[in-house]
Amino acid sequence: MPKLFYSPASPYSAKVRMAAHHAGYAVESVIVSTADDPAELIAANPLGKIPALALDDGSSVFDSPVIMQAINGATGGGLYPKNAAKRLAVLQREALADGICDCLLACIYEVRLRPEDKRMQSVIDRQFAKAMRGLDALCAGRLPVPAKLDGGVIAVRALIGYLELRFAGKWEKGRLKLKRFAKAFDEKHPDLAGLVPRG
Ligand SMILES: N[C@@H](CCC(=O)N[C@@H](CS)C(=O)NCC(=O)O)C(=O)O
Structure with a gap:
């Protein structure tokens, strides 16, 4: 399952987690402290920022608007109009x-x-x-x-x-x-x- 690195206070993380839940995108949410530059986070986002999404194929997605597009693409496009x-x-x-x-x-x-x-x-x-x-x-x-x-x-x-x-x-x-x-x-x-x- 994809892993989403996040912090509960982060507004960008909240956006992405709400979108994933609403669109039915299954993800494991993992709390990280960006101040510690954890290796898992840096591997997913060299900038060390959250949110960052680590996908099952080893690739990763950041930053939050791009994660939104990834979720949208994986769940049938309901989060953004086609028009x-x-x-x-x-x-x-x-x-x-x-x-x-x-x-x-x-x-x-x-x-x-x-x-x-x-x-x-x-x-x-x-x-x-x-x-x-x-x-x-x-x-x-x-x-x-x-x-x-x-x-x-x-x-x-x-x-x-x-x-x-x-x-x-x-x-x-x-x-x-x-x-x-x-x-x-x-x-x-x-x-x-x-x-x-x-x-
Ligand atoms: N444009 C980025 C902003 C991400 C961002 O700045 N996240 C903050 C937490 S809310 C962060 O990771 N700060 C730690 C740092 O900049 O090292 C996005 O939309 O994902």
Whole structure:
């Protein structure tokens, strides 16, 4: 069975695990600590980042948008529309959600990886502002929760889980649409609730 290296707090991992579950892709999920550069992870992804998917034939897939495509291809294509324009819209939403996660992670790493006297608040502020602009762009569009989920909708739920985990109280003002979306998502897809990012 394919092995997915992941961390429970990682939003990209949450996206991929939710997608695998929803699409019926059987995978063994293996928790790793990227800080330790475990050999199994490095063998699957020389960048040492999660998520990384090790396939049965010895090949591997990273990073998360590519893993999403691998899962989609292996499960009959239900996660991304066949129609080119609709597919592009789903990929765009996924890219926005992932890109917001990139900015949020940059904020976390600036605090976590640097000694206090070397931290640059201007870097944190700039990355956080980008993330908030991204959230506003998500709020500006339609955010339905379909019974049959796509990669973009799943990515948004994973992102909100990460916001709730690491940035509670700092992002919600004026963005109730995203809170409502997450609530509706969890009500409609309770089987995925346990896969959102958690500490
Ligand atoms: N673009 C990548 C981002 C992956 C990523 O940055 N993952 C973080 C955890 S959430 C990570 O592995 N960080 C450890 C590192 O960069 O060494 C993806 O979508 O998979």
